[in-house]
Amino acid sequence: MTLIKKGAEANLFLKDFSEVLYPDEDERVLVKRRIAKDYRAGKLDKKLRDYRTSLESKILSDAKKAGVPTPTVYRIDRRNTQIVMEYIEGEAVKEFLESLDPESRKELCQTIGEQIARLHEYGIIHGDLTTSNMIRNGKGIIYFIDFGLGEYNPSVEAQGTDIHLLHRTLKSTHFSVAEESFGAVLKGYREILGENAKKVIRRVKEIERRGRYIGKEERSG
Template identity: 40%
Template sequence: MKKIAQGAEAVIYLKDNKIIKERIKKTYRHEDIDKKIRKKNTRFEARLLKKVAGIIPVPKVLNHCDKAMLIEMEFIEGKKLRDVVNEMSKDERKKVFKRVGKKVAKLHNNNIIHGDLTTSNMIIREKIYFIDFGLGFISTKVEDKAVDLHLLKQALESKHHEHFEEIMDAVMDGYKEEIKEFKMVHERLMKVESRGRYKKKPN
């Protein structure tokens, strides 16, 4: 079993061409409480992935074990979108990120919030797969959908600043085509961004 990634919440292993995601023990929490939280989060993420699989491409859940806090998923062979943005032509980038925007909208139409929308959590092959729903949740709130978009916007600006405007425009074009409540989400996104700018102002 080969360790291929580690985040704040989980360690990712590759074994027999399958992904094993193991929730990390939090030593600052009481042991019994920690186990309950990790079991609950493991169960929820597995269920969420199964639900999302009927909406957009994601890794298929093969098995999950609450007791061991493990989720076993298919391994998606491809490149992270993060690593190929600069290799694309301008037209390719626009097409790809428009598809990204449509996929985010499909999630939001089903009241699913990804919680960590970055190009590191997107794998591109003939399809674009979204991965890592560890921070995902269900919400009907326009605010949560706007914040999800805002976090994606921040991630794109930080990681792909040289192409930021064109790819964010493409994301929003795709999102607008697919989302059921564009005006409400867009207006709330503007409010979320204005709050962020206000917080950054010096005293």
């Protein structure tokens, strides 16, 4: 088992399929194991990790039902608070977004917007919409990964915050193409939700205004 990412909440391991599931399979799986927190009481910590593990597994499955490509969950190990899931081989959108030609980038971002809309239509909030958590596989399919901060919340505020986070990521990580990319995301979002998208997009703008106002207050203080 190979550690491929060490995070604040969970570690990711790459493992042979035969080690954890079927002995005659030669594919690899991803094992996401939640980390115990020493600052929390033992029973509470285990309860929280168990809850987040179960919730993330359900969200991954429901996102797929909503029409959004996500890793298939193979096993939930509640004793060790870990999920065994499909390993998506590909490249994070973060790595190639800026190198695309404008038309290809627009098409990609519209697809991302459509997928976000499908999540929201199903009542799912991703919670960490960054270009690092979107993977393009060899067939050109965009997978959404890492729903560790996800939740079920149909409120306009939660949906607006979800999209605002992506906009903020685009501006900080992909500054040169941020606005054109975000515009294409919103176009894709509208394509799926129609009139219902308007109130969410308005809320995104409100959230961004709040952020600017708070920033000014902090600077003046």
